[in-house]
Amino acid sequence: MIYPQRVDGLPKITGKALYVDDIPLNGVIHASTIRSSCAGGVVEELTFDPTFDWTPFVVVTAQDIPGLNAIKMLENDQPVLVDRVFRHAGEPLALLAHSDPCMLETALRHVHVRETPLAHPIFDIDEALGAESTIIPGNVYTDYLLNKGDVEQAQKNAECLIVERLLTPSQEQLYIEPQGMIAVLQEDGVLRIEGSMQCPYYVLDALEQCTGLDKNRLQVVQSTTGGAFGGKEDYPSMIACHAALLALKAGGLPVKLIYERGEDLRVTPKRHPSRSLVRLGANSEGELQFIDMDFAIDGGAYRTLSPVVLSRGVIHAPGPYRCANIRVRGRAVATNHPPFGAFRGFGAPQSIFALEVAMDRLAAKLNMDPAELRQKNLLHRGDVSPTGDLVGEDCFAQEILDEALRVSHYYERQDAFRVWNAAPHDTLRGIGLATFAHGAGFTGNGELYLASQVFLQAHADGQVEILCSNTEMGQGAATTLVQIAADALKLPLEQVHLAQTDTARVPNSGPTVASRTCMVVGDLIEKAAQRLLQKLRDEGGLAQTFTPAEFNAVCLRMQESGKDLLVSASYQPPVDMLWDEKSFTGRAYASYAWAAYIAEVEVDKLTLETRVLNFTAAQEIGHAVHPQIVQGQIEGGVVQGIGYALYENVLWNPFGVMANDRLTNYIIPTTADIGPLQIVLMEKGLGAGPKGAKGVGELPMDGPAPAIVNAIQQALKIDVAQIPAMPELLLDLSRAQRGSQCQ
Amino acid sequence: MSVKMQINGQEVQVQAPPASRLLDVLRVELGLKGAKEGCGEGECGACAVLVNGQVVNSCLIPLGQMDGAEIVTIEGVPGDSTLIQAFHDCAAAQCGICTPGMILAATALLAEHPQPTIDEIRWGLSGNLCRCTGYGRIYEAVTQASTGDTHG
Ligand code: FES
Ligand code: FES
Numbered sequence: 001m002i003y004p005q006r007v008d009g010l011p012k013i014t015g016k017a018l019y020v021d022d023i024p025l026n027g028v029i030h031a032s033t034i035r036s037s038c039a040g041g042v043v044e045e046l047t048f049d050p051t052f053d054w055t056p057f058v059v060v061t062a063q064d065i066p067g068l069n070a071i072k073m074l075e076n077d078q079p080v081l082v083d084r085v086f087r088h089a090g091e092p093l094a095l096l097a098h099s100d101p102c103m104l105e106t107a108l109r110h111v112h113v114r115e116t117p118l119a120h121p122i123f124d125i126d127e128a129l130g131a132e133s134t135i136i137p138g139n140v141y142t143d144y145l146l147n148k149g150d151v152e153q154a155q156k157n158a159e160c161l162i163v164e165r166l167l168t169p170s171q172e173q174l175y176i177e178p179q180g181m182i183a184v185l186q187e188d189g190v191l192r193i194e195g196s197m198q199c200p201y202y203v204l205d206a207l208e209q210c211t212g213l214d215k216n217r218l219q220v221v222q223s224t225t226g227g228a229f230g231g232k233e234d235y236p237s238m239i240a241c242h243a244a245l246l247a248l249k250a251g252g253l254p255v256k257l258i259y260e261r262g263e264d265l266r267v268t269p270k271r272h273p274s275r276s277l278v279r280l281g282a283n284s285e286g287e288l289q290f291i292d293m294d295f296a297i298d299g300g301a302y303r304t305l306s307p308v309v310l311s312r313g314v315i316h317a318p319g320p321y322r323c324a325n326i327r328v329r330g331r332a333v334a335t336n337h338p339p340f341g342a343f344r345g346f347g348a349p350q351s352i353f354a355l356e357v358a359m360d361r362l363a364a365k366l367n368m369d370p371a372e373l374r375q376k377n378l379l380h381r382g383d384v385s386p387t388g389d390l391v392g393e394d395c396f397a398q399e400i401l402d403e404a405l406r407v408s409h410y411y412e413r414q415d416a417f418r419v420w421n422a423a424p425h426d427t428l429r430g431i432g433l434a435t436f437a438h439g440a441g442f443t444g445n446g447e448l449y450l451a452s453q454v455f456l457q458a459h460a461d462g463q464v465e466i467l468c469s470n471t472e473m474g475q476g477a478a479t480t481l482v483q484i485a486a487d488a489l490k491l492p493l494e495q496v497h498l499a500q501t502d503t504a505r506v507p508n509s510g511p512t513v514a515s516r517t518c519m520v521v522g523d524l525i526e527k528a529a530q531r532l533l534q535k536l537r538d539e540g541g542l543a544q545t546f547t548p549a550e551f552n553a554v555c556l557r558m559q560e561s562g563k564d565l566l567v568s569a570s571y572q573p574p575v576d577m578l579w580d581e582k583s584f585t586g587r588a589y590a591s592y593a594w595a596a597y598i599a600e601v602e603v604d605k606l607t608l609e610t611r612v613l614n615f616t617a618a619q620e621i622g623h624a625v626h627p628q629i630v631q632g633q634i635e636g637g638v639v640q641g642i643g644y645a646l647y648e649n650v651l652w653n654p655f656g657v658m659a660n661d662r663l664t665n666y667i668i669p670t671t672a673d674i675g676p677l678q679i680v681l682m683e684k685g686l687g688a689g690p691k692g693a694k695g696v697g698e699l700p701m702d703g704p705a706p707a708i709v710n711a712i713q714q715a716l717k718i719d720v721a722q723i724p725a726m727p728e729l730l731l732d733l734s735r736a737q738r739g740s741q742c743q
Numbered sequence: 744m745s746v747k748m749q750i751n752g753q754e755v756q757v758q759a760p761p762a763s764r765l766l767d768v769l770r771v772e773l774g775l776k777g778a779k780e781g782c783g784e785g786e787c788g789a790c791a792v793l794v795n796g797q798v799v800n801s802c803l804i805p806l807g808q809m810d811g812a813e814i815v816t817i818e819g820v821p822g823d824s825t826l827i828q829a830f831h832d833c834a835a836a837q838c839g840i841c842t843p844g845m846i847l848a849a850t851a852l853l854a855e856h857p858q859p860t861i862d863e864i865r866w867g868l869s870g871n872l873c874r875c876t877g878y879g880r881i882y883e884a885v886t887q888a889s890t891g892d893t894h895g
Contacts, residue, residue, distance in 0.1 A: 009831045012839025015777025015817035019840060022776040174874050176781040176789055177840040226779070226840030227874050261782045474838025474875045628834045632880050636837065639877030663786035663872070671878050672869040676861070679879075 067212030149325035158281025177226020180258030230342030269341025313347030356706030432710025439589025440695025462552030488529030515695025597703030622687025637700025751819025761807030788871030
């Protein structure tokens, strides 16, 4: 055994871990949500059939909300329950609960909703931007501009110019455990919420606002979480508020609100669809002269997290390239879709897809190999980054591309595929690449505002507990954080434990998002560990070097003499981290991880089905705290990226709701689709986290889609400007291409 | 109706309507929560159990068909089995919600192919979705369990 085993491994593997639906409850009542059916409009009437006996039911409408009827997020625009006006289909109007799920189903048929629909719902980004009817003024939630140099001037001098319009669809997180919450009003007056979530303190804040209860009467506990990928960042606040409102009227009975798969797919937030207009200019040598992108994402009907998704998308849009003139305009647009939200990558996969596919078009126009074009333009130490920041020592864009080209045998494969394609085979083959960097942690000053805090609590028996609000959702945080603490404390792993994420006990160390847990929170835990050792030395006489037994003895002595064994650490921004949110200049992230992904694909000439033959994912990640967990994270992310590139297609019904709301028709990769992947880790130890680690959770989502599309373009010699690259799309494109050749 | 089954080696008698889903009988009537509901329509494999040695999705099986059946759930797989150890060694469970079903599908696979090739593993597990792992650590775990080779 080389690596420590996952601390959460055995309970999960043996089926003993309790997910929200598994928690034993006495006298539970089951809840259901009544929703709007039109794509925006007005609820004229909500009637509970007077001939039906409602006494055994708990019923909640907007009138029952003791606090503010708004989900606490960046803006208070999204109602907890619709009162009259609503913006999308599937919005919650009322809640029902009963001990018997069958009775609940019967009762739902006795609730009647009369709606006046919106005359012209909007579902398209460009339509929203030009529409006269508006959801919000101008239909733009946020409008950002990253502007460096002078694009207009550079355009005049560019010798080679390309213009592209690229589209990415929505994507469903498809955690295998649907969302759910349990709420109970306890005898001590505390309203306790337990469920599947990423961010307990978001839920706590939302509950405080909606119930009007004091925080000391609210408790939020995370149950074992069956996958999240961003999908359980904001929406759990909604479900928790609903369960809580029912619990307040349920006379102490626990309320269980678990979504079935279809409901989860229809109403919870997914990846933002995007539309990018990209113009790139280069000189005849292939040196980028300007990057100009108009990047727009569909935010859906409420603002939710769109501004932050947009800012990450904008900052990642110019890629890891040296370019003096950059203009990225980013807009998050209001439509009548259910709100889009967080999904691994958070805006970056969309803009990186646009840029990287455009880079291949530029290479083609320059008659240059795509790898060579990138070699010419990648950032090096001493360059100025797209946000005007000086690129320091921690830059490995070039090294990682070289490594990816080497291990994938890029040039040999290219030659081999040329030979293959010239021969009479049933398939065509292609190889494509994407180079990119992903910033870890909150964007800009986000970490500063968060002011995260962690505690370490030693006990009399020498056991040490980590108290933080960051959640294990499969990514391995529990193991990684324990490992970081144990390492810093010089104690065996078994002596350190991550406390259950329970807001009654743990401080707010920020949300579990943005690849920040290992890097930012891990760093705080390392600092707290040093403080704990210092405390034990100063107050308990712990020696400079010690055995676990000596550590335990000091803890016992201190406890007996009434000394506390608790230390904390809070986030302090690095001194060189300056970011100006208005002009999008400065240091956007504490660290970037660098990556080059290479896809080899084979497309069936007849069916136009694409198969990934080989996939190389090379990344510089600073330091792998637990290489096996890192490997699993990257493999998982790459496969989600392959799904995004080839299969995953959210279709919309006429009301703007996901039409393929089942696992039979929303297709994610299975083992039959995915062969082994080649994962290459480079560790240079210069990141902001423990031992120079950087966040890796989101990075692998960025590269697969552009690499695969670029490979398909090489194979078929057609331009593909959108994903998923399904056979139908490739067929249309091939026909159009042949058509235009005949003219 | 009354149905008699062998569950994890024990004789069990259940009183329930014949159309009840085996998944609900296991989870609600018998408290065996290791089988999970991921989709409720036979697509994800999170609810997989072994019925007479075959891996089936218990969300699709009506209780009425189970009279006399021999059923194994994750609770019936010994904690020290090579497969469970291999999944643990290889960090093949991330969020873990798919894992009990995977273990049972892999059990059936190894019963049929004690030394499966990578293609046989891929084929054998293709009814079980995992959204976290990208399947790499799972292939490794099944291979390790079949060869006893532990370089993890
Ligand atoms: S829950 Fe049975 S297959 Fe998904
Ligand atoms: S480990 Fe999460 S779905 Fe497989």
